[in-house]
Amino acid sequence: MRSVVVAGAYMTPFGKFLDRNVRSLATEAALGAVKDAALDPKDVEMVAFGNAASGVLTGQEMIRAQLALAGSGIEGVPMLNVENACASASSAFHLAWLSIAADQCEVALAIGAEKMTHEDKKRAFVALARAVDVEELVREHGEAVLTEGAGSLFMDIYAKEAKVLMDRSGATQRDFATAAAKTHFHGSLNPKSQYRQARSVEEVLESRPIAGPLTLLMCSPIGDGSAGLVLCSEEYARKKGMPFVRVLASTIQSGVRDGAGDVVRRAADKAYASAGVSPSDVDVIELHDAASPAEFAILEDLQVAGDAESVVQFIASGETRLGGRLPVNTSGGLVSKGHPIGATGCAQLVELVEQLRGRAQGRQVEGARIAVAENAGGDLGNGPAAAVVTILGA
Amino acid sequence: MRSVVVAGAYMTPFGKFLDRNVRSLATEAALGAVKDAALDPKDVEMVAFGNAASGVLTGQEMIRAQLALAGSGIEGVPMLNVENACASASSAFHLAWLSIAADQCEVALAIGAEKMTHEDKKRAFVALARAVDVEELVREHGEAVLTEGAGSLFMDIYAKEAKVLMDRSGATQRDFATAAAKTHFHGSLNPKSQYRQARSVEEVLESRPIAGPLTLLMCSPIGDGSAGLVLCSEEYARKKGMPFVRVLASTIQSGVRDGAGDVVRRAADKAYASAGVSPSDVDVIELHDAASPAEFAILEDLQVAGDAESVVQFIASGETRLGGRLPVNTSGGLVSKGHPIGATGCAQLVELVEQLRGRAQGRQVEGARIAVAENAGGDLGNGPAAAVVTILGA
Numbered sequence: 131m132r133s134v135v136v137a138g139a140y141m142t143p144f145g146k147f148l149d150r151n152v153r154s155l156a157t158e159a160a161l162g163a164v165k166d167a168a169l170d171p172k173d174v175e176m177v178a179f180g181n182a183a184s185g186v187l188t189g190q191e192m193i194r195a196q197l198a199l200a201g202s203g204i205e206g207v208p209m210l211n212v213e214n215a216c217a218s219a220s221s222a223f224h225l226a227w228l229s230i231a232a233d234q235c236e237v238a239l240a241i242g243a244e245k246m247t248h249e250d251k252k253r254a255f256v257a258l259a260r261a262v263d264v265e266e267l268v269r270e271h272g273e274a275v276l277t278e279g280a281g282s283l284f285m286d287i288y289a290k291e292a293k294v295l296m297d298r299s300g301a302t303q304r305d306f307a308t309a310a311a312k313t314h315f316h317g318s319l320n321p322k323s324q325y326r327q328a329r330s331v332e333e334v335l336e337s338r339p340i341a342g343p344l345t346l347l348m349c350s351p352i353g354d355g356s357a358g359l360v361l362c363s364e365e366y367a368r369k370k371g372m373p374f375v376r377v378l379a380s381t382i383q384s385g386v387r388d389g390a391g392d393v394v395r396r397a398a399d400k401a402y403a404s405a406g407v408s409p410s411d412v413d414v415i416e417l418h419d420a421a422s423p424a425e426f427a428i429l430e431d432l433q434v435a436g437d438a439e440s441v442v443q444f445i446a447s448g449e450t451r452l453g454g455r456l457p458v459n460t461s462g463g464l465v466s467k468g469h470p471i472g473a474t475g476c477a478q479l480v481e482l483v484e485q486l487r488g489r490a491q492g493r494q495v496e497g498a499r500i501a502v503a504e505n506a507g508g509d510l511g512n513g514p515a516a517a518v519v520t521i522l523g524a
Numbered sequence: 525m526r527s528v529v530v531a532g533a534y535m536t537p538f539g540k541f542l543d544r545n546v547r548s549l550a551t552e553a554a555l556g557a558v559k560d561a562a563l564d565p566k567d568v569e570m571v572a573f574g575n576a577a578s579g580v581l582t583g584q585e586m587i588r589a590q591l592a593l594a595g596s597g598i599e600g601v602p603m604l605n606v607e608n609a610c611a612s613a614s615s616a617f618h619l620a621w622l623s624i625a626a627d628q629c630e631v632a633l634a635i636g637a638e639k640m641t642h643e644d645k646k647r648a649f650v651a652l653a654r655a656v657d658v659e660e661l662v663r664e665h666g667e668a669v670l671t672e673g674a675g676s677l678f679m680d681i682y683a684k685e686a687k688v689l690m691d692r693s694g695a696t697q698r699d700f701a702t703a704a705a706k707t708h709f710h711g712s713l714n715p716k717s718q719y720r721q722a723r724s725v726e727e728v729l730e731s732r733p734i735a736g737p738l739t740l741l742m743c744s745p746i747g748d749g750s751a752g753l754v755l756c757s758e759e760y761a762r763k764k765g766m767p768f769v770r771v772l773a774s775t776i777q778s779g780v781r782d783g784a785g786d787v788v789r790r791a792a793d794k795a796y797a798s799a800g801v802s803p804s805d806v807d808v809i810e811l812h813d814a815a816s817p818a819e820f821a822i823l824e825d826l827q828v829a830g831d832a833e834s835v836v837q838f839i840a841s842g843e844t845r846l847g848g849r850l851p852v853n854t855s856g857g858l859v860s861k862g863h864p865i866g867a868t869g870c871a872q873l874v875e876l877v878e879q880l881r882g883r884a885q886g887r888q889v890e891g892a893r894i895a896v897a898e899n900a901g902g903d904l905g906n907g908p909a910a911a912v913v914t915i916l917g918a
Contacts, residue, residue, distance in 0.1 A: 131627050151659070177778075182586050185579040189662070189670045191654035192576050192609035193902035193909040200657075200781040200904070206790070208776035209910065210615060213605040215586035221604060225619065232626035233525050260585035263594075265545070268583070276583045382602035384571075387594040396600070508587035510594070515587040516603065 134230045135367045135374035136522065138167025138360030139483040141476070144324040144468035146247045147354045152184055155356035155473075156198040156243035163239065163358035164204070167372060171203030174360070175235035178210045178225035180218030180242035182472035182507075186257035187248055198243060208234075213472075214382075215261035215507030216420065218242060219357065220475025220518035224380045226361045236366040242477070243356035244470035254352045255279035258471075261508040261515070282341060285349055285421060287509055289342030292423035296343070299438035301426055303343040305446060307334035310348045310422040310465055312451045317462025319452075319493040320481075324353045324468030348422040350469035357476035359483065375486040378405035378500075378521040391513030394431040394506060401502075401519040409433040412456065413498040414485050416478035418506045419463045425450075428504055429458070432519075452493055460485065460493045475505040479520060486524040499524045528624045529761045529768035530916065532561025532754030533877040535870070538718040538862035540641045541748045546578055549750035550592040550637035553870075557633065557752035558598070561766060565597030568754070569629035572604045572619035574612030574636035576866040576901075577651035581642055592637060602628075607866075608776075609655035609901030610814065612636060613751065614869025614912035618774045620755045630760040636871070637750035638864035648746045649673035652865075655902040655909070676735060679743055679815060681903055683736030686817035690737070693832035695820055697737040699840060701728035704742045704816040704859055706845045711856025713846075713887040714875075718747045718862030742816040744863035751870035753877065769880040772799035772894075773915040785907030788825040788900060795896075795913040803827040806850065807892040808879050810872035812900045813857045819844075822898055823852070826913075846887055854879065854887045869899040873914060880918040893918045 140162030142155050156179075164171055179195030190197065195209040208229075214221040219242025226238035246254045256279040259267060267275055295301055314329035329347055337346040367374045379401040385393045402408060409432060417428045426441050434456055435444035444450065450458035461467045461481035464474060482501035484490045501522045508515030534556030536549050550573075558565055573589030584591065589603040602623075608615040613636025620632035640648045650673040653661060661669055689695055708723040723741055731740040761768045775795040779787045796802060803826060811822045820835050828850055829838035838844065844852035855861045855875035858868060876895035878884045895916045902909030 185585050185654070188658060189654060190658040191579050191651075192607050192612070193655060193904075194607070196778050196781075196902065196904060196909040197657050206778055206780040206783065206787070209608075209778040210619070210776070211607040213586050213588070213607065214603075218586070225604070225622075228619075228622050228626050228628070232622050234622070257585075260579070260583055261587060263591050264582060264584040382604070384590050384600055384603045386600040387590075389600065393600070508590065510587075510590060515590040 131231050132233060133364035134227050134361055134377045135364050136359050136377060136483050137362050137367050137372045137374045138163040139480040140166050141322055141357035141480045142355050143322045144353050144355035144470060148247055150354060152243050152245045153198050155245060155354060156241060157202045159243065159356035159358035160199060160202055160204055160239060160241055163360045167360040169360065173237050174204045174207060174239045176208045176229045176238040177204060178212060178222035178240050180212055180222035180472045180475060181244060182213055182215055182218045183244055183246055183257035186260055187245060187253055214516040216471045217475055217505045217507030217516040217518050218472040220505040220520060221382060223359060223476060223479060223520065224382055224518060227377050227380045230361055230363050236363050238361045239358060240361060240476055241358040242473035242475055244472040245354045246352050246470055247354055252279050255281065259283050285341045285344055288421040288424065289344050292343050295423055295426055299442050301442045304331065305442055306343060306348055306422045307331045309425045309445050310334045313419065313459045313463040314466045316452060316460050316493055317466025320462045320467055323462040323466055324351055325466045344421050350420050350464035353468035353470050355468060355470040355473045357473050357480045359476055359479055373487060375483050376523040378407060378523045380520045382516065382518050385510035385513050385515045387510045389512065393514055393517045394428060394504060397517040397519040398432050401521050405521040407500055407521055411500045412502050414460060414495045414501045415456065415458045416461060416481050417458060417504040419459060419465050420469060422465055425458060432502060432504060457495050460490065460495060475518060478503040478505060482522050486522055525625050526627060527758035528621050528755055528771045529758050530753050530771060530877050531756050531761050531766045531768045532557040533874040534560050535716055535751035535874045536749050537716045538747050538749035538864060542641055544748060546637050546639045547592045549639060549748060550635060551596045553750035553752035554593060554596055554598055554633060554635055557754045561754040563631065563754065567631050568598045568601060568633045570602045570623045570632040571598060572606060572616035572634050574606055574616035574866045574869060575638060576607055576609055576612045577638055577640055580651035580654055581639060581647055608910040610865045611869055611899045611901030611910040611912050612866040614899040614914060615776060617753060617870060617873060617914065618776055618912060621771050621774045624755055624757050630757050632755045633752060634755060634870055635752040636867035636869055638866040639748045640746050640864055641748055646673050649675065653677050679735045679738055682815040682818065683738050686737050689817055689820055693836050695836045698725065699836055700737060700742055700816045701725045703819045703839050704728045707813065707853045707857040708860045710846060710854050710887055711860025714856045714861055717856040717860055718745055719860045738815050744814050744858035747862035747864050749862060749864040749867045751867050751874045753870055753873055767881065769877055770917040772801060772917045776910065776912050779904035779907050779909045781904045783906065787908055787911045788822060788898060791911040791913040792826050795915050799915040801894055801915055805894045806896050808854060808889045808895045809850065809852045810855060810875050811852060811898040813853060813859050814863060816859055819852060826896060826898060851889050854884065854889060869912060872897040872899055876916050880916055
């Protein structure tokens, strides 16, 4: 196993771009990351590509990377098209990391790209419904669910999980709004965020109700975007004199149907062990807040602030806000920065690379040395189908 | 880089199974491969899953492995859903190999599964049309192509390639029929083959015309099936006293749009170099004969029988038939064994593992020590989008 580093990172602006396609977004991110690493497109020896929704939204399956990067100058090299629902891009990062760790190449590109906006707005919901057991979905809702979608299927799932969390931890809707307001504040500092407006707790509470305790401003929006990272062997980076951050761990775990729903915790445990890092070492976190209450359960699984009740207190007292002990989702998270699903995992890592290189400008976490990303995808009935935990070190 | 071996291999029968789904096929192959390795499902530490058509045929995207194996006893471990069109399963094999080579686990399962038959027969063609540039396809044929398909799109592509080959090498339609008849003979010896009827050159020539020089018996059929392989570190296999074959190379390359169309040759060159094997060392080959003329161009790219004209002579003189110098597609190939697209790459490797372990019964290549699989997928306008060459050694 060779030491692997990230030497380039770039994300496109996230937002609703009806006039852009996956190729345009992916090419911008790929070339942006390569340029950030001060390399040439021809230096890229392998591509791992995360995309989740093109199959439904444009019909493109099977050879998404080869087409998305056609004509970009990054062509002909090994390309792997990988899906793991909302964890597709961090799964792609895992493969790029693995290729270098296994001495298959010196320079690999991990990229996630997603184009979700469509003139027919329901198409995004139709796509999201493919991240659950579709056979079961059709049994429950009929064949039309495949063309009409199942409404805010995932927000209904998240609302149910939020209620369980409230019972278990004493968290209130206001606690969730506090987390959301914190994250929107962070998003207001990120020029590439889909939403760039700071929001008060009251504004979050008063926004449109979506499902259960969830209001609109607690939910990640539909959007488009792409993010890419250039990974190399540490040896290569040193030889070239490139600045870099280290990949300390990249761990994927899957859910178990009818199992304990502990997939994020299992991934975190393995990642800490593999990185030789303890939860108390962590300086900054990007986590999968597809809806804000998820932040509570994920911080519990990442074991950085004690049990469920302690996490509620930790967030309420401002410790996860910039300037607090452990800033969470400085990028604006999924709720504010946006959640183009197949791009999200790489976008989280772009933010953490910026933090560890001290380039996060108005949202810099001073002295950040250890960063954790948690990215989860799909649903197996009692939790995510896939979870990826990545640990980076300055 | 650790030495990686294959210790278990299994394929389901290939055929048209209207009453089976991806889960049923994948579970049979996964558990069959694990049993063949004399392991327990709980020993599997990682799954790489190839599937290409479920997104279109059943609507299932994103978390295909997690759902296909739910309840199988192989759950909770890292799972990667990978697509590379018809090269999806060999791409999955590549990832399983990489995981072990990079010391991420001791036991990995590579699996490919596909369910293509559907009461609505055109759905399979609709799915296949997703392995080309869909935006371009829609521009040429209109939106309806996404629901109606583009007929035998790939057979039209293969017919065009066959004509180029005829000009270049002097091959005739009868030469293609000779290769097809040879492969159908091999398929008649494989109890799991979709077609198990030996065919004469005349029968192939007289079967229904499909496109250009292609007749029905030169074309791979629509079908369902799954194949799986258990990979381990050589150290683990030795410790357990398991019989095994070695993975000498696993190489992926991508096509270049408007490029030289040399993707298979590039993959072969890299694989030989990585394995330290020369084309003259090869004893048995499984190659991607989605239509029989492909066999000629691929043998040329694999450099086992000289230039294009020599390959025509090589096949005509029976050297690729069982008993010849270099048997090709002893399994029956795609043309006779069948081509459930996301399963094909693993099915080729199952056949080669059987050959190298001397278990191929009526179709055994005596003394086979070095085996090559070539699996290609998708179309970039001037050749496949992806090609994988795998070299196994006894």
